[in-house]
Amino acid sequence: MSRSKILVKAIEAVVLVFLCFFIFGPMLALVLWSVAMKWFWPHVLPQEIGLDYWAQALGLQKSLAIGAVSITDAFQTSIVIAVLVVVLAMLIAVPAGYVLAKYRIPFRGAILFLFLMPQAFPQQPVFVNLLFSFNKIGLTSTIHGVVLIHLMVSLVFAVWISSAAFKGIPPELEEAARSVGASRLRAFFQITLPLAAPGLLASAVFVFLTSLDEFTGTFFIGLPFISTLPMLLYSSSGYNLQFASVIAIVLLIPSILFMVIIERFLKAEYIGGVGV
Amino acid sequence: MPGLHLVGLLKRFGKTTAVNKVNLEIEDGEIMTLLGPSGCGKTTTLRCIAGFLIPDEGEIYLGDQSMTDLPPEKRGIGFVFQNYALWPHMTVFDNLSFGLRLRRVPRSKIKSRVDETLALVRLSGFAERYPRQLSGGQQQRIALARALVIQPRVLLLDEPLSNLDAQLREEMRFEIRELQKNLGITAVYVTHDQAEALVLSDRIAVMNNGIITQIGTPEQIYNQPNNRFVAGFIGLSSFVDGIVTGLDTARAYATVTTSDEVAIRVPAGSMALNQEVTLAIRPEHITLISDTSAEVPPDANLLEGEVIRIAYLGDVIDYRIQVGGWTLRVHTDTDTHLRPKDKVQLMIPAERINLISPDL
Numbered sequence: 001m002s003r004s005k006i007l008v009k010a011i012e013a014v015v016l017v018f019l020c021f022f023i024f025g026p027m028l029a030l031v032l033w034s035v036a037m038k039w040f041w042p043h044v045l046p047q048e049i050g051l052d053y054w055a056q057a058l059g060l061q062k063s064l065a066i067g068a069v070s071i072t073d074a075f076q077t078s079i080v081i082a083v084l085v086v087v088l089a090m091l092i093a094v095p096a097g098y099v100l101a102k103y104r105i106p107f108r109g110a111i112l113f114l115f116l117m118p119q120a121f122p123q124q125p126v127f128v129n130l131l132f133s134f135n136k137i138g139l140t141s142t143i144h145g146v147v148l149i150h151l152m153v154s155l156v157f158a159v160w161i162s163s164a165a166f167k168g169i170p171p172e173l174e175e176a177a178r179s180v181g182a183s184r185l186r187a188f189f190q191i192t193l194p195l196a197a198p199g200l201l202a203s204a205v206f207v208f209l210t211s212l213d214e215f216t217g218t219f220f221i222g223l224p225f226i227s228t229l230p231m232l233l234y235s236s237s238g239y240n241l242q243f244a245s246v247i248a249i250v251l252l253i254p255s256i257l258f259m260v261i262i263e264r265f266l267k268a269e270y271i272g273g274v275g276v
Numbered sequence: 277m278p279g280l281h282l283v284g285l286l287k288r289f290g291k292t293t294a295v296n297k298v299n300l301e302i303e304d305g306e307i308m309t310l311l312g313p314s315g316c317g318k319t320t321t322l323r324c325i326a327g328f329l330i331p332d333e334g335e336i337y338l339g340d341q342s343m344t345d346l347p348p349e350k351r352g353i354g355f356v357f358q359n360y361a362l363w364p365h366m367t368v369f370d371n372l373s374f375g376l377r378l379r380r381v382p383r384s385k386i387k388s389r390v391d392e393t394l395a396l397v398r399l400s401g402f403a404e405r406y407p408r409q410l411s412g413g414q415q416q417r418i419a420l421a422r423a424l425v426i427q428p429r430v431l432l433l434d435e436p437l438s439n440l441d442a443q444l445r446e447e448m449r450f451e452i453r454e455l456q457k458n459l460g461i462t463a464v465y466v467t468h469d470q471a472e473a474l475v476l477s478d479r480i481a482v483m484n485n486g487i488i489t490q491i492g493t494p495e496q497i498y499n500q501p502n503n504r505f506v507a508g509f510i511g512l513s514s515f516v517d518g519i520v521t522g523l524d525t526a527r528a529y530a531t532v533t534t535s536d537e538v539a540i541r542v543p544a545g546s547m548a549l550n551q552e553v554t555l556a557i558r559p560e561h562i563t564l565i566s567d568t569s570a571e572v573p574p575d576a577n578l579l580e581g582e583v584i585r586i587a588y589l590g591d592v593i594d595y596r597i598q599v600g601g602w603t604l605r606v607h608t609d610t611d612t613h614l615r616p617k618d619k620v621q622l623m624i625p626a627e628r629i630n631l632i633s634p635d636l
Contacts, residue, residue, distance in 0.1 A: 172361035175328050178348040179355040180375030180426050190374075194365050 027252075033245035053242040057250075068243040071232055075250065078228040081143060082211040085150040089158040089207045094200060097162025098192075102171065112163075115156040127220040134221055141225040149217035154210040158203050165199020166192065205258045212254055279304045280325065280430055280462055285334035287320050294320040296486035297334070307456050307463040311473040312483035313509065318466045319434055321483070325464060326432050327351050338429055349378075351430075354423030358435040360415045362407040368394070368418055369403040375426040393425040396455065413444045420452070424459070431456065431463040437472060449475045470510045474498065482506045503632050507556035513630075514604040516540070516555040520547050529575070529626060536600035540577050541626045554632050559594065559607040561628040564614070565621040572623055579604075579622045583614050597622065 033039075034053060036046035055061040059070035100108060118126060130149070131140060139145035169192055177187035193200075215230045223231065233247040280302040287295040295317040302308045310318035323329040325336055327348035336343045343351050362371055372390045381389065394400050397417040407415055416436055423431060433452070437445045453476040456463045467473055473480050474494040481491045482505070490497060490506045501507035504515060522531035523544060530544040532553060542555060565572070572578060581597040581604065588594075592607040597620060604622065614620060 170359060170361065172357045172359060173363055175326075175348070176355065176357065176361040176363070176422070177374070178328070179326060179351075179353055180422065181349045181378040182374070183349055184347075186378070191363055195363075 030245045030248050030252075033241050034249055036242055053246050057243065057246045067240045068236075068246065069232075071229065071247060071250065074227050074229050074232050077143075077226060078212055078230075081146055081150060081226075081228065082208050084143070084147045085154060085211040086204050086208050088147065088151055089154055090162075090200065090204055092155060093158035093162040093203060096159050097164075097203075098166050098188075100159070100163045101166035112160070115159050118152045119156055123216045124220075127217050130217075131220050140221055141223070143226060146218055146222040146226050146228070149221050150211040150214050153214060153217060154207040157210070158207050161203035161206065162196075162200055165196040165203065168199065169195050202262065205262060209255055209258065212251065279306070279339065280464065281335075281337040282321070282325070283335045283337070285321065285324060285331050285336065287317075287324055287329060287331045293486050295324065295331070298483075298486075298488055300481060300488065300491070302462060302464060304462055305460045306478045307453065307465060307476060309465045309467060309473040309477035309480045310483055311467060311470060311480050311510070313468055316483040317486040318468075318483045322432050322434055322464060322466045325430070326353055326355050352426075352428050354426060354428035354431045356416075356419050356423050356431070356433040356436045358438055360407070360412075360419040360439075362415055362419055362422070364407050366406075367403065368399075368405050368407070368410075371407070371418065372403075372422050372425045375422070379426065389425055393421045396424065397421045412440055413448065416440065416448070420455070424455075424461075429462070431461050433463065433465045435467055436465075438467070438469070445469075445472070452476055474510070482509065484509075499630075501556060501630055501632060504554060504556070507630060507632060512559050512605055512607075513556040514559065514602075516557065516602055516604075518553060518555065520549055520551045520553060523547070523549055534600060534602070536602075538579065538600045540579075540624075540629070541575065542629045542631060543627055545631050547631065556630040556632050557604060557624060558628070559605040560592075561624065562604060562606045563623040564595070564606060564608055564612060565623050573625060575626045577622075577624045577626060577629075579624070581620055581622055583616050583618045583620060586614065586616065 032046060035049045035051060037050040037052060038048035039046035052061065052063070052066050053068050056063065056066045056068040057071045059072045062070075096111075099105060100112065105111075127149070134140045134145050139148065173191050173195065174187045177191045178184070182190065213230060214228075215234065218226065218228050218231060219234075222228065229247055229251055233244055233251070236243045236247070280300075282298055282300040285295055285298040285300075286293065298317070298321055300308070300321075310321060312318050320329060324331045325343075327343070327346060331344070334344075338351070363374070366374070369390055372393060373386050376386045376389060390403065391400065394403060397420055399414060399417055399421070402410065402414070402418070407418070410418065416439070420436070436452070437448050440448065449472055452465075456476075465473075465476065474497075477494055479491060479493055480497045481488045482497060483489065484505045490502050492500070497506060497510055501510065501513070507513040507515070516532075516534060518532040518534040518540065520530050521533040521539070524530065525544065528544045529541050530547050532540050532542050532555060534540070540555065547553065565578075579599050581599040583595055584598050584603065585596040586593065588610070589607075591610070593610055593612060595606045595608065595614065596603050597606055599622065606622065
């Protein structure tokens, strides 16, 4: 092995170690905190570890001595909301993305801009305003209200990513299907949709994670009756790092699962096709 | 199989008229090429026939049946795209059987039809491959097979060979023509490549600016171009403007005199005295005569000129020769060795000169 090769290998190793440190370091800290029963300065590692916070959070144990409550209800609420948001967002984003990608419709720019509007202003004023109007029609502190808020936040990305997914598919593929006898609908469902699926899946994953993590809108519209995981995390962070770490890890699990799914189904060539 | 008729086909995109009242009759079993530069309306015409575009005016008939209002899937056409447009998520077998399944062909028959068609394009045994596992030439043959397997009434091909390399392109020309003749299918072929058009067409329709400027067999188009565009687009031509100054009706010759007083004898055609005409002369129809004792046919024109530019093209030498106030291009074999400023004599047989109307 030549000298320069050894040098390159050494640099690679150093970079890898640093990467691991930056990616897994914070996660490791979370894991440590979630099992730390006693961890006082200046100790480098917890003095006493145990699964009490986990047991408490998962509702397996109810002790008043441990500063953690069951997160199962909040977890359920979070998942129900996220699934509803994904379904609704895709019901809108798939047709909208298709039409925006394939047809030269009038006001195309204006429509895309419209989806961007909620993101174009500072979030708090938007939500405070919505709080007033939602109050009038009884949407505050309801699942519907929170779903609507999450939809508003994530729709712009859902539509844009879907549109890119459809744009990456040459129109000739659909025309070829028409020419051999497929109706417009059949050509869409058997040719275009399967080919756009990886991009649409990416869009759905993005919406799901956005909804799962959404804080500000849920805080204004959902509380006090609708409490999602980020709400619990917020109320416990700062003074109860163990409980906050448990919630943070629970919130991380879906993200990691989806990374695996994306890795499994999204080949690099598809992702390349999305960026049109 | 019935012929295809276009009547007054017109298609606009915004303010530009892509296809301007095109009339075209394509006979049963004929392969017709739409030839022209990009933007001439040839692809738009083809897409109107396929039903991918709806014409603003005009009718499309297949036999006696009007297809103008039918969606693409009801027209019974096969379409071959420039970029192949194979479905990447399906195997070759699924690509071919897709149209058959839509037609509710029984399963056992689908298998045999697909196999037959794959044999036709000489790709038997490729059924389980995915398109990305095939070369460009193979992909285009599969695309052709997919269009043919449904037994279409008309085959439409949109520059199918332009993504292939030169050698393969030349082979595929013959293959496509042979296939079309064997199946006896009516076909419309769009290309901007004149060599392709000359090789594989029964007739060529040359298009420019949304109109068909000339229709004819490859020989007619090449030897008797009737307008300046065709003469210049297919093969090379030198153009000379002049006025008819004499008519010899007995021998069917006319004399055309250029602005610098050079008299050229041409076939009379239907010319009138004092009419303005443009002459188109092919470079290979001009002979250079260095030896004055050479035999000159009685009807030939003899002109004096001076070599101004020389280009060696490998198979021929391309000379530009100044005659009076205009230049002629001459192709000779590579044995001639003229130099710039050499004086030469040119011989042009009268019947090799084409008369075209100057306004087109």
